[in-house]
Amino acid sequence: MSELIQTLLESEEKSDLRSFISELRHQEKKYFLRNDIINVYSEYCSKYQKSEEFCSSSHLAQLIYYTQEIIQEDSNLCFIIRPKIASQEVYRLTEDLKVEQMTVQELLDMRDRIVNRFHPNEGDLLELDFGPFYDYSPTIRDPKNIGKGVNFLNRYLSSKLLQDSQQWLENLFNFLRLHQYNGVQLLISDRIKSQQQLSQQVKKALAFVSSRPSNEPYEEFRFNLQAMGFEPGWGNTAQRTQETLNILDELIDSPDPQTLEAFISRIPMIFKIVLVSPHGWFGQEGVLGRPDTGGQVVYVLDQAKSLETQLQEDARLAGLEGLNVQPKVIILTRLIPNSDGTLCNQRLEKVHGTENAWILRVPLRDFNPNMTQNWISRFEFWPYLETYAIDAEKELRAEFHGRPDLIVGNYSDGNLVAFLLARRMKVTQCNIAHALEKSKYLFSNLYWNDLEDKYHFSLQFTADLIAMNAANFVISSTYQEIVGTPDSVGQYESYKCFTMPDLYHVVNGIELFSPKFNVVPPGVNENYYFPYTRTQDRVESDRQRIKEMLFTLDDPSQIFGKLDDPNKRPLFSMARLDRIKNLTGLAECFGKSPELQEHCNLILVAGKLRVEESSDNEEKEEIVKLYHIIDQYNLHGKIRWLGVRLSKTDSGEIYRVIADQQGIFVQPALFEAFGLTILESMISGVPTFATQFGGPLEIIQDKVNGFYINPTNLEETADKIIEFVTKCEHNPDYWQTISQKSIERVYSTYTWKIHTTKLLTLARIYGFWNFSSQEKREDLLRYIEALFYLIYKPRAQHLLEQHQYR
Missing domain, CATH: 3.40.50.2000 (Glycogen Phosphorylase B;)
Structure with a gap:
């Protein structure tokens, strides 16, 4: 981008740039967003009767196209330029049109001065930088592959299997030994004592099952496989078992991304899922349209039903019917004692049309009954989430008779609770944001202090940083939710670099090129929503x-x-x-x-x-x-x-x-x-x-x-x-x-079938990745905990004290 600016300054268009800057200064604004910039440029072109070619193709037009924001400070202009998706460059243009590249810290200091013109606090704010903690993880290079994290991770893991086959096959062997259902060992027993022996036994088992009738039920040859060291979980028929063993054999001998995904997606390792959605009125009747209650409730209920169906299907195909496997999905939400005619005061409610999916409602602790007995706005919810997570853990362990296999957070508060639960129970964590408030409210981080009494964005944005960095994987409904479009910033991208004046600077809030991001759009419930022609x-x-x-x-x-x-x-x-x-x-x-x-x-x-x-x-x-x-x-x-x-x-x-x-x-x-x-x-x-x-x-x-x-x-x-x-x-x-x-x-x-198949595949693959790289994540999680205890918790406690008097 510096080359474009330099070319502009060395061309005949330098005078146009000067005139355009003059037009900006006449606006009497300090901060220009993209729409403002485009409008001023359009007015400039019209005022000076510029040709259509100049308006669209000149060096100045190109600079305008890539410019996301312009900040005016004294006689200088700061151009925040987005040369491509998920990247940013910052330049200072002086009054005599000299160009200097600015650091992120200089940009954040400048933004602070816009808010605190008479009380600048340069250099004495906490700086948050998550960048160094992502060195444990491979990163995507091409922005168009952002949101396809699992594809990238599969390629990375299979290349590691080739490069360092001994270590990674050892990891895979140890991973297969982990899995049980209600105390019953799955996949491989201690008869197989090493990954070398596993490779040999797979070939023996393949020779055996290939001789059986393809549709022969697993129970007919179960004891033969167990004698070789293979426990239930490979398939419900001889053909399915042969397919699964054959994929493993290929993976051991010549790993590639497709084989890795095909194998891990078949591993029976997920039976118990928690979907966390604490705020609003969560119920199946009489809640939609109430405050904080809309599409998210519909989404989570439909997802729960579809997940249960898929888990049942996966267990059947894995040959686990003889173990009486009963997958369980729990939607964790809040119990509201004063429930206004809804069922939100019931602790447990079965999800309609399911066998074992439940809404589990856990109450908030009674700090002040006027608050905790009634509905609470999502903007006021933050002080109760830590104790809520502690209480919810006990309830979940009781319902599951153990711990869950996967925790999925929904929205900012649900994702924070998911982090706290996953950290305590050592479970794979998935985040689904649905919407991040930071993108909804213009300048919400810059003027957070003015909005704090109403929205408490300091808590919300800190919770977002904690949860999105802690998550093993993140699901978005669209690509633009992560990194926007060529001319607009994505929701997650907006967390990359921002300031909350007088609180902290975020130098690098999220690694957008991390393979944790995956686009998995939701479905629509076809039982209720179908064409009018039917x-x-x-x-x-x-x-x-x-x-x-x-x-x-x-x-x-x-x-x-x-x-x-x-x-x-x-x-x-x-x-x-x-x-x-x-x-x-x-x-x-x-x-x-x-x-x-x-x-x-x-x-x-x-x-x-x-x-x-x-x-x-x-x-x-x-x-x-x-x-x-x-x-x-x-x-x-x-x-x-x-x-x-x-x-x-x-x-x-x-x-x-x-x-x-x-x-x-x-x-x-x-x-x-x-x-x-x-x-x-x-x-x-x-x-x-x-x-x-x-x-x-x-x-x-x-x-x-x-x-x-x-x-x-x-x-x-x-x-x-x-x-x-x-x-x-x-x-x-x-x-x-x-x-x-x-x-x-x-x-x-x-469709929900597409969604849940993909979600469960992701959960298994990231579960394997988490198992393989757990030690390398610990420093990141410790950093996140420091942010929670030193920033989030004191502010939540302060808000809780305010609630005592309401």
């Missing part, structure tokens, strides 16, 4: 009831608004009422477009109707705002706002009824990490318009099976929807085409 699977009475509720039912207790013309095409959205989900933005977009109102009705399913019914401050603000927009644009007769909580069955049917009316689903979030409602609407056959900020970019293929919108540009959003509606009116087949393409997209890529 009329044989729909219940007519449900369809009629939902149709009446959406368009005509008069029930002021839970529905606001009566439609003048219920037959207009429905423009539909369903989400929590919070600022990020931006339903008020969609209402304003609708209100500002008479043409959209002419063609469509706006139907919103969103939380509460009245401020006094809500306990969430952000929801209260959005309720007031939505009423104001309805009055401001006189949307009476054109909008329906349903403050209802839907069962899964009704939630699925609501999309199909919208599809019956050839409606449209709009997801207008200011940022969406993934977007389960997008999958739900698409599989139902509803053409979907979704935010271009976040995960929808990877779900939807624009204008093929859905459409992108910029929810901050209301006029453009309205125009895109109107264009679609107009095309549908002129060509009735157009709606059907997009509808069918939406359905096909989900079935090809986003």
Whole structure:
């Protein structure tokens, strides 16, 4: 990048750079984000009547393209440049256009001065740097391979098997000896005493099973294999056993990545899984739409069901039916004594449609009953998590009659609890963030002190650093969740380098090129969400009831608004009422477009109707705002706002009824990490318009099976929807085409079967990697513990003291 800047300064465009800088200074801003920079550049090109070629292809245009932020300090400008995904360079441009490269520390000091102009604290803050601790792990080189960590790790491990075969085969041998189920030895017994003997016995066992009928059940030849040193776990038939032994034989003789993954993915080593999701109202009925309760609950419940099914299948294929193996999945969440009519006050609840999947609710310790007996906002939850993890460990050990095999954290608080549990129980830890608040709230780290009373970001961001670095592997729903796009920073990438003025500097917060990151998108529950055309699977009475509720039912207790013309095409959205989900933005977009109102009705399913019914401050603000927009644009007769909580069955049917009316689903979030409602609407056959900020970019293929919108540009959003509606009116087949393409997209890529098969493969491979490199991770974990006890815990204790008086 320095070469580009130098070329620019040595070219005729130097005067253009000077003029552009002058335009920046006239803005009277200190901090320019990417959109600001592009807008100023566009205005500059227009003002000086620059050619189209200059605007897009000049040296200055290239510099603007790669510039992520510009900070103005005194007469100097700091350019934060992102030459490629997951990398950053920083340059200071002086008033006389001299260029100096800046260090990360200098950049963080400069950012601090923006906040503390009169009290700069340069040089006396804690610096956090996780970089040196990743030398135990191989790193990916090409940014396009980020998120494919398991593929890279397989290549690395198989190369080690070749380079240092003695040591790594010893590791593999010792790893195979570990596995048991309820005290019964699996895979190999102590009859096989070394990895050399293992290699010999594998060939003997192969010769034996290849002589048996392929479909002969394992129990028929079990004792023959045990005499050779092979315990249950190799297969349920002679053919399956032969396949597994053959893969191991190949792995020993000529290892390669595919063989390694194929073998380890068959090892029966996971029977007991914990999914940690502490905050919000976690239940199966009557909870969706409550504060902090939405897609995450749906995700975790569906994941639990699918994991149990996959674990049962894996155990059957491994030949463990004779051991009466019963895999168990526990969703660990919080017990809320004052449960407001939900089942959130029940300690144990079986997950519907499963044999052995449970919701285990553990209460918070009673520091102050006014807080701990009631729902607590996710932003206030932090002081209780350490003691919650200690209490949860006892409950989990009792339920499992031992320890689990895998712990999966969800969201920032769940991931911190997963870290504490995994550290105490020495179990493989997986993180799933869903969404990281740091990306949602602009300048949330820079101005954390101003936001601390409301959001407590110092605790949240510290918890994120702890959990994401401690995790054995991290699952994201999309690639951009990790490292963004060529012109936007990813959620995890935003933790690479940042400051929290007066608290600490993060010089290197996460190794983005670590193989711990894997993209594994979720599925959609096909029992509830399926195409509207599958009329044989729909219940007519449900369809009629939902149709009446959406368009005509008069029930002021839970529905606001009566439609003048219920037959207009429905423009539909369903989400929590919070600022990020931006339903008020969609209402304003609708209100500002008479043409959209002419063609469509706006139907919103969103939380509460009245401020006094809500306990969430952000929801209260959005309720007031939505009423104001309805009055401001006189949307009476054109909008329906349903403050209802839907069962899964009704939630699925609501999309199909919208599809019956050839409606449209709009997801207008200011940022969406993934977007389960997008999958739900698409599989139902509803053409979907979704935010271009976040995960929808990877779900939807624009204008093929859905459409992108910029929810901050209301006029453009309205125009895109109107264009679609107009095309549908002129060509009735157009709606059907997009509808069918939406359905096909989900079935090809986003099923829970694909998700859970991949997740369990990852858990096994990272379990092997963790076993092989455990000693090398200990220094990282000690560093993380220091961060927890010296930064997180004192701040959590301070917040707890504040809670005593509420």
